[in-house]
Amino acid sequence: MELSDSVAVAQARAGNSGAFRVLVERHSRNLFRLAYRMTGHQQDAEDVVQETFLRAYRQLSKFDDRASFGTWLYRIAANCSLDLIRARKRRNAQTEAPAEEGAPDPMQSLPDPAPQPDRLAMSGEIGQKVAAVLDQLSEMERTAFVLRHYEGMCIDDIGRTLGVEPNAAKHSVFRAVQKLRRALEPLVSTAS
Amino acid sequence: MNHLTEEQFVLYYYGEGDESPAVRAHLDACETCRAEYAGLQRVLNVVDTAPVPERGANYGAQVWNRLRPAIKWDRPPGLSFWLWPARHWAAAALVATLIVAAFLAGRYYPKAPTGMQTANAGKVRERILLVAVGDHLDRSQAVLLELVNAQPGESLDVASERERAGELVADNRLYRQTAAHAGDTRVTSVLDELEPVLLEIAHGPDLLTPEQVESLRQRIEGDGILFKVRVAGSTVRHREEKAAPSVIQNTL
Numbered sequence: 471m472e473l474s475d476s477v478a479v480a481q482a483r484a485g486n487s488g489a490f491r492v493l494v495e496r497h498s499r500n501l502f503r504l505a506y507r508m509t510g511h512q513q514d515a516e517d518v519v520q521e522t523f524l525r526a527y528r529q530l531s532k533f534d535d536r537a538s539f540g541t542w543l544y545r546i547a548a549n550c551s552l553d554l555i556r557a558r559k560r561r562n563a564q565t566e567a568p569a570e571e572g573a574p575d576p577m578q579s580l581p582d583p584a585p586q587p588d589r590l591a592m593s594g595e596i597g598q599k600v601a602a603v604l605d606q607l608s609e610m611e612r613t614a615f616v617l618r619h620y621e622g623m624c625i626d627d628i629g630r631t632l633g634v635e636p637n638a639a640k641h642s643v644f645r646a647v648q649k650l651r652r653a654l655e656p657l658v659s660t661a662s
Numbered sequence: 663m664n665h666l667t668e669e670q671f672v673l674y675y676y677g678e679g680d681e682s683p684a685v686r687a688h689l690d691a692c693e694t695c696r697a698e699y700a701g702l703q704r705v706l707n708v709v710d711t712a713p714v715p716e717r718g719a720n721y722g723a724q725v726w727n728r729l730r731p732a733i734k735w736d737r738p739p740g741l742s743f744w745l746w747p748a749r750h751w752a753a754a755a756l757v758a759t760l761i762v763a764a765f766l767a768g769r770y771y772p773k774a775p776t777g778m779q780t781a782n783a784g785k786v787r788e789r790i791l792l793v794a795v796g797d798h799l800d801r802s803q804a805v806l807l808e809l810v811n812a813q814p815g816e817s818l819d820v821a822s823e824r825e826r827a828g829e830l831v832a833d834n835r836l837y838r839q840t841a842a843h844a845g846d847t848r849v850t851s852v853l854d855e856l857e858p859v860l861l862e863i864a865h866g867p868d869l870l871t872p873e874q875v876e877s878l879r880q881r882i883e884g885d886g887i888l889f890k891v892r893v894a895g896s897t898v899r900h901r902e903e904k905a906a907p908s909v910i911q912n913t914l
């Protein structure tokens with residue numbers, strides 16, 4: 471019979487490696503998807519999955535049994551992704567010149583989406599364009615949007631995951647949608 | 663009529679908030695908002711097309727294989743020294759008390775000359791440790807024998823062995839530390855090898871499948887741990903017997 475998450479967590483807490491293995495095998499693929507959507511890079515996503523389980527293992531005694539283990543893991547993965555994105559930005563900042571005050575919105579510097587919509591749609595470039603726009607969102611916007619849009623997490627849970635008030639989480643989702651809309655709507659309306 | 667805000671559209675799209683019936687009613691009645699909402703839907707539907715590299719069905723196993731060496735399984739996760747169960751503290755207190763008592767006996771015993779007091783105290787301490795370790799090895803051996811002697815091809819109820827193994831793990835750590843501190847490398851090494859086996863039993867299920875019994879048996883026999891425990895137990899008892907007469911002689 472398949473172990474439920476809560477039973478596996480209880481056994482893993484007692485040091486049962488087999489039970490923790492069940493949790494790793496059950497949640498890895500979902501975590502990878504989340505991590506990839508957060509970081510936009512395969513290798514980074516792999517690192518996030520690894521780090522998430524390590525952190526989860528170390529903090530297993532702090533896990534509240536009444537909560538969902540999957541949601542708890544997502545929270546850790548989101549935080550790991552944010553840590554990694556921040557580290558990446560710090561690295562990039564050391565090699566690139568800082569943006570000047572009043573510089574144009576990076577969204578506007580994206581390639582013009584208007585030309586050849588059919589070809590774009592056919593070749594999957596719309597997906598790449600979406601990925602490029604997601605890359606331009608702030609950490610908070612991207613995380614909140616990924617959790618809301620792809621993972622179906624409610625605003626309250628996103629707030630808890632990010633350690634912010636639900637209102638702040640909600641506004642991050644709004645801003646992300648606004649930016650996506652601004653960048654993608656011309657492309658979408660031309661294509662349709 | 664006031665049109666819907668962008669926030670209302672987004673919340674409605676995601677099924678959040680409690681305004682859904684009102685928003686639905688407004689959309690039914692307002693062509694402008696309906697067109698606006700359709701635009702949002704198109705964009706958000708396109709967002710779903712962002713590609714995510716697929717991971718195969720065995721991805722979880724691959725993650726586990728990378729993860730396993732990075733995790734130490736020799737103690738329950740997140741369980742700090744301060745959260746030891748009460749019985750482990752009791753065992754720790756007992757050993758500490760015995761050592762202090764032995765130290766005091768050696769320190770204050772009035773009959774022996776000063777040079778011999780120190781020697782006696784050391785011998786008393788050593789003997790107390792030997793008695794405790796000998797007893798610990800005997801109890802560990804009994805648990806291991808239960809598994810090694812199990813009927814092949816049959817399930818085995820190890821509920822009581824599990825419980826005993828759990829208690830032995832805590833004692834094992836104490837004795838290993840004490841033995842290491844005393845420079846007794848042979849005992850330290852055996853206790854070192856014994857601990858993972860005890861942990862595996864303590865953290866396993868109450869009812870072992872024939873395969874699990876076989877795997878444990880192979881582990882115990884393959885590492886020769888039962889033999890080492892037996893030899894160490896016998897050596898410890900021999901040392902204890904050797905130490906006993908001189909201590910008694912010197913302290914009486």
